[in-house]
Amino acid sequence: MLELDQLFKNIYLWGENLFTQWGIPLFWLELLGMLIVAVIILAFMSLSVLFLVWWERKVSGHMQSRFGPMRTGWHGWLQTIIDAIKLILKEDTTPGTADKIGFLIAPIIVFVSAFMAYICIPFGKGLIVKDLNIGILYILAITTFTVIGLLTAGWCSNNKFSVLGGFRSAAQIISYEVPLTLSILGVVILSQTLSMQSIVNSQKHIWEWYIFRQPIGFLIYLVAAIAEINRVPFDIPEAEQELVAGFNVEYSGIKFAMFFFAEFANLFLVSAIATTLFLGGWNGPLLPSWIWFFIKSFFLVFVIMWFKWTFPRLRVDQLMGFAWKFLLPLAFINLILTGLFA
Amino acid sequence: MNQEISEIYTEEFFVNMGPQHPSTHGVLRLLLKMDGEVVLDMVPHVGYLHRSMEKIAENRTYYQYIPYTDRIDYVSAMFCNQAFCMAMEKLANVPVPERAEYIRIIMVELNRIASHLIWLGTFSLDLGAITPFLYCFREREKILDLFEMVCGQRMTFNYMRVGGVSRDITPEFIPMAKEFIKYFLPRVDEYEDILTNNPIFLSRTKGVGLLDQKTAIENGVTGPSLRGTGLKCDLRKDEPYSVYDKFNFDIPTGETSDVWDRYMVRIQEMRESAKIVLQALESLPEGPIKTKISAVFKPPAGEVYLRIEAPRGEMGFYIVSDGSPKPYRLKIRTGSFSNLTVLPIISRGWKIADVVAIFGSLDVVLPEVDR
Numbered sequence: 252m253l254e255l256d257q258l259f260k261n262i263y264l265w266g267e268n269l270f271t272q273w274g275i276p277l278f279w280l281e282l283l284g285m286l287i288v289a290v291i292i293l294a295f296m297s298l299s300v301l302f303l304v305w306w307e308r309k310v311s312g313h314m315q316s317r318f319g320p321m322r323t324g325w326h327g328w329l330q331t332i333i334d335a336i337k338l339i340l341k342e343d344t345t346p347g348t349a350d351k352i353g354f355l356i357a358p359i360i361v362f363v364s365a366f367m368a369y370i371c372i373p374f375g376k377g378l379i380v381k382d383l384n385i386g387i388l389y390i391l392a393i394t395t396f397t398v399i400g401l402l403t404a405g406w407c408s409n410n411k412f413s414v415l416g417g418f419r420s421a422a423q424i425i426s427y428e429v430p431l432t433l434s435i436l437g438v439v440i441l442s443q444t445l446s447m448q449s450i451v452n453s454q455k456h457i458w459e460w461y462i463f464r465q466p467i468g469f470l471i472y473l474v475a476a477i478a479e480i481n482r483v484p485f486d487i488p489e490a491e492q493e494l495v496a497g498f499n500v501e502y503s504g505i506k507f508a509m510f511f512f513a514e515f516a517n518l519f520l521v522s523a524i525a526t527t528l529f530l531g532g533w534n535g536p537l538l539p540s541w542i543w544f545f546i547k548s549f550f551l552v553f554v555i556m557w558f559k560w561t562f563p564r565l566r567v568d569q570l571m572g573f574a575w576k577f578l579l580p581l582a583f584i585n586l587i588l589t590g591l592f593a
Numbered sequence: 594m595n596q597e598i599s600e601i602y603t604e605e606f607f608v609n610m611g612p613q614h615p616s617t618h619g620v621l622r623l624l625l626k627m628d629g630e631v632v633l634d635m636v637p638h639v640g641y642l643h644r645s646m647e648k649i650a651e652n653r654t655y656y657q658y659i660p661y662t663d664r665i666d667y668v669s670a671m672f673c674n675q676a677f678c679m680a681m682e683k684l685a686n687v688p689v690p691e692r693a694e695y696i697r698i699i700m701v702e703l704n705r706i707a708s709h710l711i712w713l714g715t716f717s718l719d720l721g722a723i724t725p726f727l728y729c730f731r732e733r734e735k736i737l738d739l740f741e742m743v744c745g746q747r748m749t750f751n752y753m754r755v756g757g758v759s760r761d762i763t764p765e766f767i768p769m770a771k772e773f774i775k776y777f778l779p780r781v782d783e784y785e786d787i788l789t790n791n792p793i794f795l796s797r798t799k800g801v802g803l804l805d806q807k808t809a810i811e812n813g814v815t816g817p818s819l820r821g822t823g824l825k826c827d828l829r830k831d832e833p834y835s836v837y838d839k840f841n842f843d844i845p846t847g848e849t850s851d852v853w854d855r856y857m858v859r860i861q862e863m864r865e866s867a868k869i870v871l872q873a874l875e876s877l878p879e880g881p882i883k884t885k886i887s888a889v890f891k892p893p894a895g896e897v898y899l900r901i902e903a904p905r906g907e908m909g910f911y912i913v914s915d916g917s918p919k920p921y922r923l924k925i926r927t928g929s930f931s932n933l934t935v936l937p938i939i940s941r942g943w944k945i946a947d948v949v950a951i952f953g954s955l956d957v958v959l960p961e962v963d964r
Contacts, residue, residue: 315727411608415630415945483721484793563793564721566946567630 255541256377288380292369300515304331307515307556314560335508343504346409353407358502358509360400365516367393372523373447375533375541386447387439390524391432394479397517398424404510405498416497419567424479426574431475433582437461437468437589438528451532462529467585469529471578476521477555478574480514484562485570522551605633608945612641616719616949619959621933623948630944635937639930642963650923655681655755655890658920663749665925666961668711671704672903674753679834680899680910681755685892692880693757694836699770699873700743700752702866706777707736708904709859709866712956716856717788719953720797725787732780735773742766755890757883767874774867774874781863789860798853802951804939805850812938813931816906817862818955821847821855828902840872852954859956891918905929905956929961 263284270280305320305328312319320327345354371386373379383389398421405417438461439445442453454460462469478485499510526532526547535543565573611622620641626634646665650658662673675697682689714729737747743762744752752759788794804814806822819826827844829837845861847854894916900909906928913922932955940948 311723315724316731317727411606486721560724561787562722563717563788563791563797564946565793566797566944568944569796 255375255539259378292380293366296366296369296516296519297512299519300512301331301335303515303519303552304334304511306552307559310553310556311560314557338508338511339505341504343506346501348409349501350407350409353403354501355506357400357404357407358506358513360403361397361513362400362509362516364393364396364400365513365520368520369516371447372520373451373527373532374523374544375539378533378541379448382446382448385445387435387445387450387524387528390520391428391435394517394520395424395428397513401498404502408498408501410501413498413500416500420481420498422567423481423485423570423574426571427475427478427485427578430471430574430578430582431479433579433586434465434468434471434475435528436586437465440586440589440593441465447527447532451527451534454531455534457531460529460531465529465585465589467581468589469525471582471585472525472529473551473554475574475578476525477558478570480517480521482518482555483559484565486559486564518552518555519548522548522555525551603628610948616953617959618715618952618957621957621959621962623952625945625948627945630946632940632943632945632948635940635948637933637936639933639959639962642960644960644964646964647923647925650920652919654918655892655920658923659753660749660751663751664960665964666903666905666908666927666929666958667748668958669701669704669708669904670748670750671701671752672901672908674750675701675835676899676901676903676908676910678753678755679901680897680912681890681892683899684895684897684912684914685755685886685890687756687886688884689756690881690884691836691878693882695873695877696758696762696882697753698835698837698840699762699870699877700740700750700758702869702873703736703739703770705866705904706863706870707733709863710736712859712904712953713784713856716950716953716956719949720794722788722794725784728780728784728787732777735776739766739770739773742769754883756886757881759883761882767877770870770874774871778864778867781860781867785860789857795853797946797950798856798954799851800849801852801947802939802943802954803849803851804935808935808938809850812935814906814935815931816902816904816928816956817858818855818906818932818935820844821858822850823848828900828907834901837869839876840869842869852950855954855956889918891916900926903928905958905961906932925964927961927964929957929959933957933962 266280266284267277270277308330309319309326318326320330323329323333345351368390370380371383371390373382401420401424402417405413405415405420408414438450441461441464442450444450444453499507502510523544526544530547530551532547533540533544535546538546605626605628608625608627609622610625611617612620617623622638622641624636624638625632644664646661649661653661659674659677662677663670665673681687710729710733714726717723717725717729740750740752741747743766744750744760746752804818804822806824808814809819809822809824815826823846825844825846828834829842830844842865843861845858845865847858892914894914896911896913898909898911900907902908907926908928909926911922911924911926912920915921936952936955936957940951943951
């Protein structure tokens with residue numbers, strides 16, 4: 252079978268042999284390994300973001316009875332690569348009235364918090380950078396840093412629209428964090444673990460998937476996660492028709508690309524977490540585990556895109572009301588029932 | 594502790610929405626006085642698109658001015674054509690052959706559908722639903738193809754003339770137009786499927802931007818926005834011009850006069866217009882399409898005001914003639930301008946997102962406001 256975990260293990264063992272032969276301390280191998288893994292994760296993120304942007308445009312195109320990008324390469328597959336090159340080569344302007352340091356740091360915070368969360372994603376059998384025993388807690392904690400970045404971006408741009416966008420995103424992400432965490436707690440109660448690989452291992456067969464034992468939890472997670480990553484119908488922080496572009500209205504060039512990159516990286520991230528927690532992770536028959544993982548994750552990505560091209564946008568007060576008055580009580584009820592019957 | 598709280602104070606701030614803004618539908622500048630997300634007050638600044646349409650008319654002959662009327666409201670140019678030509682006909686007592694009247698009605702009603710489609714697309718875009726926008730433009734494209742077939746133009750038609758229309762419709766036009774209506778009516782149901790009963794759409798539109806009948810009448814609101822308040826006021830029925838009295842159609846009205854009602858009125862108006870087009874196509878009489886008049890149009894001295902029901906409300910032309918080939922004075926009354934005046938009144942106290950929805954529901958086209 253095409254399982255990749257043995258391959259990585261063999262490469263590591265080969266390196267270990269080489270280093271002991273040459274008499275270099277194994278500490279350096281660890282360091283080199285970390286660097287290589289970081290590069291692999293970054294490359295994977297870039298590839299998946301490039302693919303997702305193209306896919307989003309194709310999905311939206313076909314939903315709207317048009318083709319989407321068609322001119323660059325086969326069915327426009329080069330389009331996002333060319334767009335990325337354009338964004339990188341573009342002049343990077345900073346508004347004169349902006350806070351220079353905050354303006355520079357904000358996209359980096361957003362980007363790094365998305366990047367760090369990928370460490371705990373089990374891509375396949377044994378394909379996880381670090382299987383922390385508090386894996387899911389770590390991911391929840393690290394992704395919350397995004398809100399600091401968005402708030403900084405909105406505040407430091409010194410633009411009224413971006414300030415409104417920043418405030419909206421802070422309010423929204425913090426509110427939806429609560430039902431999101433509560434919906435995950437249901438899974439944690441059932442699996443008795445916080446480690447991502449152990450959660451996957453506890454749902455080996457399809458009838459053990461937590462989507463069947465936690466259907467309400469899954470729906471709450473999906474809704475809250477869409478709100479977390481600011482997508483329609485919860486995309487009020489960057490509501491184009493109201494706030495022009497929200498917190499990133501002043502950004503251009505590579506800094507804008509970083510926001511954009513983080514947005515799509517987060518889109519894949521929440522789908523990957525949902526796959527791990529509710530859809531049995533990389534478990535599946537016949538195909539290699541990592542292929543199952545990608546099939547499930549990209550299906551969820553498709554569902555989220557589907558929402559985007561179907562629904563109108565909620566208003567800011569309705570959005571908060573939905574989180575506190577509906578999702579939160581529902582999540583608590585779900586948690587209590589899970590606790591009673593587990 | 595109490596002292597600390599009293600030191601925290603909030604203040605209102607001003608936001609300049611426009612002239613370059615994605616949802617001001619052109620170049621409108623809204624100066625918003627905001628308390629957080631809530632709009633306390635609003636001043637619309639218009640005039641960015643002013644092209645001296647009325648002054649230009651004084652320096653052109655009547656015939657030369659017809660193409661200019663296309664540019665008053667380019668989304669529904671047929672109506673501007675029709676209103677101006679009918680005003681001239683009334684001024685000089687020019688009879689119009691029946692076939693020409695029928696062709697005019699087919700054209701303007703198709704244009705009403707096209708105009709409402711643009712409105713529906715941009716309105717749903719304002720609410721964040723992107724897909725209906727593309728659907729609406731897909732159908733509008735077919736209407737533009739029909740127009741292109743008849744007058745060779747897709748936006749600024751310059752189709753109507755004093756005493757008729759410039760060209761007869763081609764034989765292929767009638768089956769194609771019938772086919773379009775057959776294709777179009779199920780599409781309206783499709784828009785309704787995606788929007789009308791969508792809970793998010795309902796929560797954004799129901800009870801938002803209430804415009805009561807008294808305010809509407811005081812501010813001269815006309816068209817679907819006025820009918821949304823429940824008043825059955827439509828010039829096609831109230832003072833039937835052209836040959837509208839020969840057709841069977843309803844005037845849809847709203848009940849609670851919120852954004853949703855104005856949306857529903859326009860959706861139903863598209864169906865009614867399709868009905869009128871179908872009836873006109875079936876009973877299209879034979880005959881000439883234009884009354885022969887002299888090459889230099891010299892109306893007798895006098896004045897005339899003529900109004901028709903355009904998609905955005907009452908469109909009227911007031912012409913003062915001194916007997917020369919050029920108008921002495923020309924005044925245009927458009928629906929958008931009057932409808933825009935109620936925007937500050939009905940959007941006070943709502944959130945910024947609602948202002949976008951309310952503005953979208955009024956269906957304002959900026960070149961028509963500024964002229």
